[in-house]
Amino acid sequence: SAVISQKPSRDICQRGTSLTIQCQVDSQVTMMFWYRQQPGQSLTLIATANQGSEATYESGFVIDKFPISRPNLTFSTLTVSNMSPEDSSIYLCSVEGGNTEAFFGQGTRLTVV
Amino acid sequence: AQSVTQLGSHVSVSEGALVLLRCNYSSSVPPYLFWYVQYPNQGLQLLLKYTTGATLVKGINGFEAEFKKSETSFHLTKPSAHMSDAAEYFCAVRDGSGYSTLTFGKGTMLLVSP
Numbered sequence: 001s002a003v004i005s006q007k008p009s010r011d012i013c014q015r016g017t018s019l020t021i022q023c024q025v026d027s028q029v030t031m032m033f034w035y036r037q038q039p040g041q042s043l044t045l046i047a048t049a050n051q052g053s054e055a056t057y058e059s060g061f062v063i064d065k066f067p068i069s070r071p072n073l074t075f076s077t078l079t080v081s082n083m084s085p086e087d088s089s090i091y092l093c094s095v096e097g098g099n100t101e102a103f104f105g106q107g108t109r110l111t112v113v
Numbered sequence: 114a115q116s117v118t119q120l121g122s123h124v125s126v127s128e129g130a131l132v133l134l135r136c137n138y139s140s141s142v143p144p145y146l147f148w149y150v151q152y153p154n155q156g157l158q159l160l161l162k163y164t165t166g167a168t169l170v171k172g173i174n175g176f177e178a179e180f181k182k183s184e185t186s187f188h189l190t191k192p193s194a195h196m197s198d199a200a201e202y203f204c205a206v207r208d209g210s211g212y213s214t215l216t217f218g219k220g221t222m223l224l225v226s227p
Contacts, residue, residue, distance in 0.1 A: 045214055100145050100162070101159050
């Protein structure tokens with residue numbers, strides 16, 4: 001299994017500002033995933049981040065709003081840009097295990113006011 | 114495309130009672146199936162998974178689930194609920210034929226009363 005650390009664990013931000021979420025994994029992984037969990041909803045995949053290449057975004061998510069960095073095989077960041085109250089969600093970082101399951105960080109609970 | 118349906122956004126049981134959380138999936142190829150649990154203010158933790166082989170899989174904390182292909186179901190059960198089981202539970206599916214992303218159900222909140 002992988003141990004994933006996410007920072008910050010929670011934040012309250014003003015609308016129009018940006019927040020960068022960090023994800024650190026205790027082992028090298030090829031792909032890292034970013035999910036959004038809106039209040040009372042399930043997890044929705046935002047994008048897949050490979051080291052050394054542009055992230056691949058799912059339908060409905062764009063790089064200008066959610067820029068992602070993947071500088072090495074153990075670290076990634078997700079930025080939520082120009083935030084509005086609709087961006088209030090839990091953001092989760094994830095990596096894949098060897099047997100197809102996914103491992104998740106603790107999540108970042110974002111409230112935009 | 115794959116999808117997951119979890120019946121019931123909330124399930125209430127008494128401590129010691131049977132827990133049954135329902136999950137139905139659709140997948141065009143044999144699926145990999147998962148149950149995750151999310152405790153308050155925490156991330157998701159894998160409870161159990163089905164990939165191939167035995168259709169009854171046992172997980173952590175006394176939970177188990179049975180893959181029923183004919184019913185396209187993967188219901189989660191526990192014989193006797195404990196107060197500490199109160200959490201949100203997510204069923205997820207992945208295409209087992211190759212790489213694909215995980216698709217999650219909407220989640221079921223399990224409430225356990227004394």
